[in-house]
Amino acid sequence: MKRIIHSLRVAPAAVALASGLLAGSALAADEIILKNGSRILGTVTGVRDGVVTVDTEFAGTLKVQQDQVESLTSSEPIVLKLADGTVVEEPALRIEDETLLLASAEAPVATYPLTELAVSNPQPWELGYGYRWKGQVSMALELQRGNSDTDELDYSVESVWRSLQDRYTVRLDGENDEANDVKNAENWTALGKYDRFIEGPLYWGVNASAEHDKFADLDLRYYVGPYIGRQFHERPLLTLSAEVGGVYVNEDYIVAEDQDYMGMNWSVDATSNYISDESQLYLKHTGIWNLDQAEDVILNLTMGLAFPLLFNIEGAAEILLEYDSGLPPEVDKLDQTYRFRVGYSW
Structure with missing residues (x-):
């Protein structure tokens, strides 16, 4: 039967x-x-x-x-x-x-x-048995010697565990740069998320993040809070999800005055294999809006194209835009990074 x-x-x-x-x-x-x-x-x-x-x-x-x-x-x-x-x-x-x-x-x-x-x-x-484990480890390294001695290291690690009921995500990104033995970039961001799937495309979750950026006067910023999300589409041609929720934010500055506040948090995540089955266009956007000071907003955007090089080794060209309206006046509010990275995915 x-x-x-x-x-x-x-x-x-x-x-x-x-x-x-x-x-x-x-x-x-x-x-x-x-x-x-x-x-x-x-x-x-x-x-x-x-x-x-x-x-x-x-x-x-x-x-x-x-x-x-x-x-x-x-x-x-x-x-x-x-x-x-x-x-x-x-x-x-x-x-x-x-x-x-x-x-x-x-x-x-x-x-x-x-x-x-x-x-x-x-x-x-x-x-309904166990989890699917996906992830990637990548870095971008530049060494220059001559009239100017430059050392640049960018790194990224991401791991995702997915079951029918829930999903765990852990991500770490960082940058360490030196020019003529003088450090000019030292920052990292860590993120942890838990998603619980509801009926249909909806899910709820909790996320927590910590960030350090010495040259943006930021000793440590962390936030934690719940959100509701929706998986709008989930096919190789287009994967699109969005989340919105509330967060508690605490910011410790090196020079400027420390602050903490309640805020609104949102994110958009999209990928597509429109160019070819092997390559992937991707976009990741997150934002935090300070509900105590409406003019204070944090926006992060990553856009890029990843493509296979050999076996599970991939290359990616990407643009990072980071905007923080609440930084001290002497610090640029917009940070732009253009990079090519090589990594291993599974």
Whole structure:
């Protein structure tokens, strides 16, 4: 009897089957017919993010948009996860007339619109077991000797653990620069976040951050507070989320007068593989508005393009804009950084 199991209660057998299929399978005569009449023969290796991936002997690996598929027949057992979270173990993947067919020896064939197919052979974390771990470590280093001796080091570390229920994020960014043995930049920012997913695209969370910037007269700024977020879109072509909440902010300056206040905190995070499947455009923006002094605002914006170099090593060209209207008059309120970094991602 075929089993249809909800993701949070999926049987261990489904996890084992999905994990085994992810490792690969023997070549089989799978067939895809597209809406334009084209016919593709090969081995369907996966469906994810609206894309069907198929290995062929004549053209290598092809990626076909799911909404362009008219029919599909595969020959290997498969685990399917639908858009509503239902998980199904099937002897094969069958699509006819843009309709997903779920076979059963003891009941009529169940049919679903093809758009309801979210992913095939989901990873264990997508079945409710454990976390997916992603992250990156990168740095930008410049050494110059001659008329001017310059040493510049920028570093960044980010790690994200994601499950069906929640997400943890830890990030550290820093910069240390010297020119002719005189330090002219020394700053770092650390961030920790916890997100708890609600039904649909909404989630709530708590974030805490600490920042030091010696040459902006900032000995230590830290803030902590809750927020509500929304995942507007989550596909490789466009991932977009936004958050808004309240924070308590404490600022200790080296020279200027210290202060603390209640503020409003917001953030926007977006990525896109619009240029190519391997590269990624990204944008990260955060802001804090001082509710005691309406003219006091902090804005940070990072924009860049990341692209693969070798294996999991990637390069990125990016722009950092940091604005703080509350800094002392003798300190520039806008700090601009242009850099190229190399890092390892997983």
